[in-house]
Amino acid sequence: MFTGIVQGTAELVAIDEAEDFRTHVLALPEDMRHGLEIGASVAHNGVCLTVTQIDGENVSFDLMRETLRVTNLGALGVGDRVNIERAARFGDEIGGHAMSGHVIAMAELLEIDEAPNNRRLWFRLPAELGRFVFAKGYIGVDGASLTIGAIRPVQQGVGTEFCVDLIPETLTRTILGECSVGGRVNIEIDPQTQAIVETVERVMAARGD
The missing domain is CATH 2.40.30.20 (Elongation Factor Tu (Ef-tu); domain 3)
Incomplete structure (x- = not known):
């Protein structure tokens, strides 16, 4: 779950293209990487994505065909920035409204x-x-x-x-x-x-x- 309170932005530093599939590599600021692990959920422009690799500040996320079809992430290029929010934890303040990260x-x-x-x-x-x-x-x-x-x-x-x-x-x-x-x-x-x-x-x- 997410709160809709964007924590900052991150730059898209690399893209690995495949058929109906993409891997985005973002340069996440240090404060957004604290405690981050493979398998964690991070929202990119409101899209819930899963961390697949961490290499220093560079963090990778896979985008499936449906994500590329329904959202604006497939139109991004290297150097573009996205809104970032880490998944909410129990006890976090809900300053916005409860969001699932499923773009419609x-x-x-x-x-x-x-x-x-x-x-x-x-x-x-x-x-x-x-x-x-x-x-x-x-x-x-x-x-x-x-x-x-x-x-x-x-x-x-x-x-x-x-x-x-x-x-x-x-x-x-x-x-x-x-x-x-x-x-x-x-x-x-x-x-x-x-x-x-x-x-x-x-x-x-x-x-x-």
Whole structure:
């Protein structure tokens, strides 16, 4: 489990390509390597990956075909940076919201609104995920736990558009401050919201409502 509080960023220093498979090697800062062992879980842009090798500051992670298809990690190149969070431990403060590290889709960045000391980002989600998105609800964006600021209507079937507001600390600590229009971010829907919506849908369907 993860909290959605990004602990920092790490640089992708090497990529080993294979058929429908990749190994990413990240240079993890010393504070993020403390107690790290092979088999541990680390979130990269919100994607839960397993440590497969540790060589000093260089730590390796394997990416399967489904990870490459669903997330933005397959589009990364050497020199790019990713948001990093170590798996939560019992007793850790949950400063964001509980996240699984299972990315459900990507969203396109449509618009950036700049304001003094903060930034608003507008994204478009696939249409089928719109029923899980509510104003003031939680959402995971590239591994960061954020609050949905607003939702705006779009043409039916096109998708759902929502915004998040970023404070200076988030812009400094994560790669979200580097996002540009047209870029794609990983999205994890709040698991509790998803469970509630799907349960209500099943009950209504069973009743014929």
